[in-house]
Amino acid sequence: MIYLQLLWTFIKIGVLGFGGGYAMLSLIQHEVVDHYGWMTTTDFADMVAISQMTPGPISINLATYVGYTTAGFGGSLLASFALCLPSIIMVYFILKLFMSKKNNALMTNTLKGLKPAIAGLIFAAGLSMMNTQNFPDFGCGQYNISVIICVLAFVASYFFKANPILLIVLSGIVGFIVY
């Protein structure tokens, strides 16, 4: 049963995952945390950090991780394969269709319209992770170190395009020292 759920979940994500790894993050979060309850938001945050720090496509990393924690080795292979399955079918059958210039223009314009929605999707994923599990010292009347880390990381990432891996390592060091 869990295998079927994994298969269906990741096929769905493979079909609807427009806009790269981060957009898929939102889909994965909804299924894994909200819908099936396979993970808590803390588990999810840890998983994203690990997937971000390791080489390879982040969505494959996430699929493997989710599959492994829910159904072991077999689950990890199944989830990754399920994520690729729609792509395999698409590259074989649909790619030829989009090769023509007319369809390509339509596709590009559709994607342009889709972009603001995808951005909102990703933002919502970030918002859903803003809770007391991920910000344990929020509202405790002490120094809100987690909030400071979040704000500094945001500024570094948004304004200075800092390397995400560097930011994760730095905040890990800060956590080690402070907590």
Add this chain to the structure above:
Amino acid sequence: MKNLYFCRMKKPLQLFYTFFKIGAFTLGGGYAMLSMVEKAVVDQKKWIPNDEFWDMIAVVQSLPGVFAVNTALYVGHRVAGAKGAFAAMLGAIIPSITIILLLATVFREYRDQPVVERIFKGIRPCVVALILAPSLRMIKSAKVTWKTAIIPIATVFLIWWCKISPAYVILAAIAGSLIYALVINKKAKGKEAES
């Protein structure tokens, strides 16, 4: 000598090897690997001409799914057919799967250690920032105006507040964008006909 040996390998195997290397060593997701793919496939092996490669990447980019996998499938298929596509895809994902399996096993073992917990307590708020930042950058690059700001705001509201599945939101957004694209295409055609 190493190169000589490499050239004697069958094409699917070469594809596997090329994408395996890219999958194992590129940090930072799909777009970071693009220049590596270009270097290997277009510059060194000359499997695909430069302009064709970039035209196709533009198409591949607009497809849903894992960008790196889509690229591997396209390049593999173009160079060596079905076998090539399969080999390239496996090359792109096997390093990821292996590394994550190893890490997940280790992490499961040590996650309750106080040291690990402390480190991850610091990392979690950073991860939240790392998700929020690119979404805002995306809004900027999509040239969202005050009028179109309703789209991302509505998306956030539906998913975060109403807990509606992002899947439905994406489907609705695709329908809306498709209509928008059809209107734009029609307008463009009308202008062509006028001139």
